[in-house]
Amino acid sequence: MPSKxxxxxxxxxxxxGDSLEIMRSLRKGSIDLVVTSPPYxxxxxxxxGNADQSEYVDxxxxxxxxxxxxxxxxxxxxxxxxxxxxxxxxxxxxxHYRLLxxxxxxxxxxxxQEFFWYNPxxxxxxxxxxxxxxxxxxxxxEYIFWLSANSNPKADNSRVLQEYxxxxxxxxxxxVKNTVRPSGHNIKTTFAxxxxxxxxxxxxxxxxxxxxxxxIKESKRRGHKIHPARFPAALPSFFVRLLTAPGDxxxxxxxxxxxxxxxxESLGRKWVAIEKNRQYALDSQLRFHDKLDVVPTNGQKxxx
Ligand SMILES: C[S@@+](CC[C@H](N)C(=O)[O-])C[C@H]1O[C@@H](n2cnc3c(N)ncnc32)[C@H](O)[C@@H]1O
Numbered sequence: 001m002p003s004k005x006x007x008x009x010x011x012x013x014x015x016x017g018d019s020l021e022i023m024r025s026l027r028k029g030s031i032d033l034v035v036t037s038p039p040y041x042x043x044x045x046x047x048x049g050n051a052d053q054s055e056y057v058d059x060x061x062x063x064x065x066x067x068x069x070x071x072x073x074x075x076x077x078x079x080x081x082x083x084x085x086x087x088x089x090x091x092x093x094x095x096h097y098r099l100l101x102x103x104x105x106x107x108x109x110x111x112x113q114e115f116f117w118y119n120p121x122x123x124x125x126x127x128x129x130x131x132x133x134x135x136x137x138x139x140x141x142e143y144i145f146w147l148s149a150n151s152n153p154k155a156d157n158s159r160v161l162q163e164y165x166x167x168x169x170x171x172x173x174x175x176v177k178n179t180v181r182p183s184g185h186n187i188k189t190t191f192a193x194x195x196x197x198x199x200x201x202x203x204x205x206x207x208x209x210x211x212x213x214x215x216i217k218e219s220k221r222r223g224h225k226i227h228p229a230r231f232p233a234a235l236p237s238f239f240v241r242l243l244t245a246p247g248d249x250x251x252x253x254x255x256x257x258x259x260x261x262x263x264x265e266s267l268g269r270k271w272v273a274i275e276k277n278r279q280y281a282l283d284s285q286l287r288f289h290d291k292l293d294v295v296p297t298n299g300q301k302x303x304x
Contacts, residue, residue, distance in 0.1 A: 004016050004017040004022065006281050006282065006285075007285045009261075009265055009288050010265070011264070011265045011268070011269065011270045011271060012261050012264065012265055012270060012271035012272065012273065013271075013272055013273070014255065014258060014261060014272075014273040014274075014275070014281060014284060014285070015272070015273065015274045015275075015281075016274075016275060016276070016278050016281040016282075017274065017276060018276050019063065019066075019253035019254065019274040019275075019276070020062055020063055020066060022253075022274050023063070023066035023067065023069075023070060023251075023253060023274070024066060026070045026251075026272070027070065028069055028070060029070070029071070029072050029073065030070055030072070030249065031070045031071050031072065031075060031249050031250075031251045031272070032071075032072055032074075032075050032076075032154070032243070032244050032248035032249050032250065032269075033075060033076050033077075033078065033239065033240065033243050033244050033248065033249075033250045033251070034067050034071065034075075034076070034077045034078065034250075034251045034252070034253065035078045035080075035236045035239050035240065035250060035251075035252055035260050036078070036079060036080070036251075036252045036253055036254045036255075036260070037079075037080040037081070037229070037231060037254060037256075038060065038063070038079075038081070038253075038254045039051070039254070040081055040082040040084060041053040041056040041084050041093065041095045041096075042082070042084055046228055046229060047225075047228060048228075048277055048280075053084060053086075053093045053095040056095045056098075056099060057095070057098050057099050057102045060099060061102060061103075061106065061107065063253060064077075064103055064107055064109070065107060066253075067251075067253070068107055068108075068109065068149055070251070071148075071149055073149060073150055074148075074150060074152070074153050074154045075148065075149065075153060075154070076112065076146060076147065076148050076153045076154070076155070076239075076243045077109065077146075077147040077148065078144060078145070078146050078147075078239045078243070079103075079144065079145045079147065080117065080142060080143070080144045080231075080235070081096045081099065081142065081143050081145075082096075082142040082143070083096055083139060083141075083142070083143065084096075085126055085129075090126075090128075090129040090133075090135055090136050096143055100145055103145070103147060104147075108149075109147040109148065109149065110147060110148050110149070110150070110151050111145060111146070111147060112146040112147065112148050112153060112155075113146045113202055114143065114144065114145055114146070114202065115143075115144035115145075115146060115202045115203070115204060116141045116142070116143065116144070116202065116203050116204070117141060117142045117143075117144055117204050117206070117235060118140055118141050118203055118204065118205045118206075119140055119141070119142065119205075119206065119207050119208070119232075120140065120205070120207055121207035121208065121209070122138065122139065122140045124138045125138075125139070144204070144235075146239070146243075153243065154243060154244070154245075155242055155243050156242065157199055157200070157242060158196070159241040159242060160200050160238055160241050160242045161195075161196055161197025161198060161199065161200070162197055162198050162199075162200050163197060163198070164197060164198050165198065168198060171191075171192045172192050172193070172194050174192070175189065175192050176189060176191055176192045177189065200238075204234070204235060204238060206232040206234040206235060207232065208230060208231075208232045209232070210230065210232065210233070213287070213290055214286055214287070214289040214290045215257065215283070215284075215286040215287045215289075215290070218286045218289070219283050219286060222283075224279065224283055225279075226257075227256045227257035227280055227283075227284075229256060230256060230257050230259055231256075231259040231260065232259075233259055233262070233263050235259075236250075236252075236259055236260040236263045236264070237263045237267070240260075240263055240264055240267050240269055241267065244269050246267070246268035246269060247268070247269070247270065248269050248270065249269070249270045249271065249272065250264040250269050250270070250271045250272075251271070251272045251273075251274075252271070252272075252273050252274070253274045254274075254275070255273035255274055255275040255280075255281070255284065256275060256280055256284070257280060257283065257284045257287065258273045258275070258281075258284035258285075258287055259287070260273065261273040261284070261287075262284075262287040262288065265288065
């Protein structure tokens with residue numbers, strides 16, 4: 001049992017410390033899902049620091065090795081990384097592709113699916129290429145790699161169904177005839193059966209519009225800095241629903257303000273959060289003042 005427990009809730013435990021060290025003390029095969037967003041290889045560093053692009057893979061692999069060790073056989077590792085620009089040039093860095101290749105080729109993870117997080121509220125950057133010279137456009141997506149140790153991790157997309165579009169609702173009402181589309185796809189009458197909602201795409205659209213939570217208000221009142229790179233709750237919510245069942249254990253080894261733990265608790269999952277910055281970790285406890293009754297869901301139906 002790691003000794004650096006900072007707080008506990010009904011379903012979870014938050015540790016303050018280096019996740020590499022703390023994960024080493026977690027039991028092999030004890031975690032159903034790791035959802036996390038480590039510091040990205042940004043040229044202009046956030047206040048919590050990050051490894052440079054050229055060192056990023058070497059920095060991250062030891063963490064990923066531990067993650068593989070503590071994941072259950074049918075568990076998943078969901079990794080959010082943002083892209084970066086090559087310093088001084090209007091060119092993209094390849095660090096996140098190198099990372100993905102190393103995770104799969106060196107550590108033996110499988111890539112189950114890649115997702116894209118579209119954040120319409122992202123600021124245009126780098127200003128030199130986008131706003132001043134106008135030779136690049138706004139970078140508004142981040143990468144989310146869904147990885148697993150075996151080729152068939154636990155997953156159920158019926159837990160993340162979205163509301164049907166008005167067109168689909170009309171089709172369900174009217175029914176369809178057996179037909180072949182110009183693309184060659186066979187459309188059968190069962191296409192228009194009501195299956196409770198539409199299957200979501202691998203593009204997740206959500207901004208970070210958390211402004212009214214107790215965490216934000218109380219952090220401000222205490223004069224504390226709000227974590228500068230929080231997940232929108234809809235993001236971990238999507239993967240916690242898709243990849244776990246109530247009672248399963250979710251870990252975030254770069255927990256920041258512990259959005260993941262808060263979402264997991266609200267969805268009835270157990271959780272473990274590790275954050276090395278003591279002030280972030282302490283303030284993250286404020287999240288648990290609000291029990292999210294309905295977890296924000298990127299248009300998904302509230303299915304648990
Ligand atoms: C991108 S932020 C995560 C934010 C989080 N997703 C949220 O919703 O608040 C990355 C966090 O990883 C933390 N961190 C960096 N290295 C760490 C380590 N070795 N162990 C634990 N936490 C670490 C940083 O202090 C930072 O808060």
